[in-house]
Amino acid sequence: MKKRTLVLLMIGALTTTGSATLVNAETSEDAPKETFKVGFAENTYTGDWRACEVADIEEKAKEYGYELVMTNADLDIEKQIGDVEDLIAQDCDLIVIVPVDAEAIAPAFEACKEAGIPVIDMDTEYTSGVFGEDFITTIRSDQYEQGKAAGKWVVDTYGTEDSVTVLEITGTMGQSDAQNRHNGFADYVADYDNVEVITQSGDWSATTAQNVVQNVAQTSEFDVVYSHGGDMIPGIILGLKQAGLKPTEDVGVITVDSPFQVLDSIKDGETTAAITCTPRGGDTLFSCIDSYRTGEELEETYLVPMNTITSDNVDEVYDSEGY
Template structure:
């Protein structure tokens, strides 16, 4: 019941994500969607946004949850091919092992669009892929800090994602690119918070102790919002004001970071949009109805949100998406 209510709420506010509503480009088309699972709030939001996008355009979406298993995804794709769908969306759980099943789809003349993650397969086996640019996300966060701090000296502490994970590597790289050449900005400490709130809080506690009770820290850059939420609590526990004494910038734009912005405790977040399906359907529309072959890599926008962007409204909108 709660899920239904959330969907209804989300539907009423979907205009924010929908972009320009299409005429009847994909009306009545059947599209199969093989989703990885629902391991995170973002994934759940991606699923609900995809369903809403499909509904908006009158697409008959066949949804298959793979529960983190590639064999389930391959089975689902084969099922879609057997049903003769018009197109297939896949959020691939791993990068390798897709050649055979993608070839089958190609032989059946069904365009495949990859969402959110790429695959190690020949590029002619899929129509296009829609993903965010994680390096750019880091860069947008870094540029915000550069512009905000100005000429002041600023000691930054960084909460990294899981060591060795692609988003952690890329978001770190992008941020470093943005602050490169600015002598007044330095990353004083950098540790992994495993993308979780509790580790983010624990690591931030350590940083505060190590940097003169937090007085030397000017900003914290977290690779995701959850770690930032944890860090905000650690800053408060140390008797400092997050958002004022220590600037907080992070990536993802989940509802709780907007709640923190409303309270004046977070300064900026870069959106990893859950709306991968929108650009995918647009590309599909252009391809099926106009014969336009899209670019191989469609990059979603990495939008910056600050307290000036109606955080309360963003919170209310996103809360209904299953984050």
């Protein structure tokens, strides 16, 4: 199996945060060659983002030469804890956990620790965990910075003088990605007195998001919708239309995530902007596992880069950022 050595662009606060951003990977020949079984406890297979992540993990496991066992918790935390116990019973050498809930997942991490199996925390940050004790590294996008980027876009687009009302439609707030996207946005716009935020849960569901838009539109006026995830965008657009509002004309629409349906919506003029959050973390994951196996010291966090997509650059980044 070829060794993939991470080439990292260290972000400014690395000495205090212990995080880094993956740039690319190069090959060498010194990784162990014995079979190594990786368990991957996915929180759900539902949605374009997760489907792309699952496909990428499966593809990269083969490319790097790892045996892979994947489980699907279907967003059920008790099932996910059971999934991890099953992976332990299958003698996995390392387990990757994408937590359904950032706090309730604790028994799964504890079970791995008791079994002496190293864990990589992925996507949703395990809030109670201790680096070096409960997990060997975390691989995730910086959801807090994504929220800040969305807040900056709102302020840059709508200014600081006229009043602006934002309808924020969140993911599932028990998950760290939704909480961080909320906190980053809230912290950024808190400095601007002209920005008011109405926050409602969409639970990552297009149907739920559609209902939220319709219900809020009956009682309140808003200038922009901020969505935590691209899978909710079809429902948001439909909800706006059913409320008699033209997306991007009457109400701006910004989302985190860039599935092709969102990029197509930007091209069609019905979504205004998207903050990218790539599901393609397989190279980062298996490069980290390679490094761990050869005794290299891992950073506490590896961050996936992000970008802001609008009608100005959507054609340029369509293939590289879409999924």
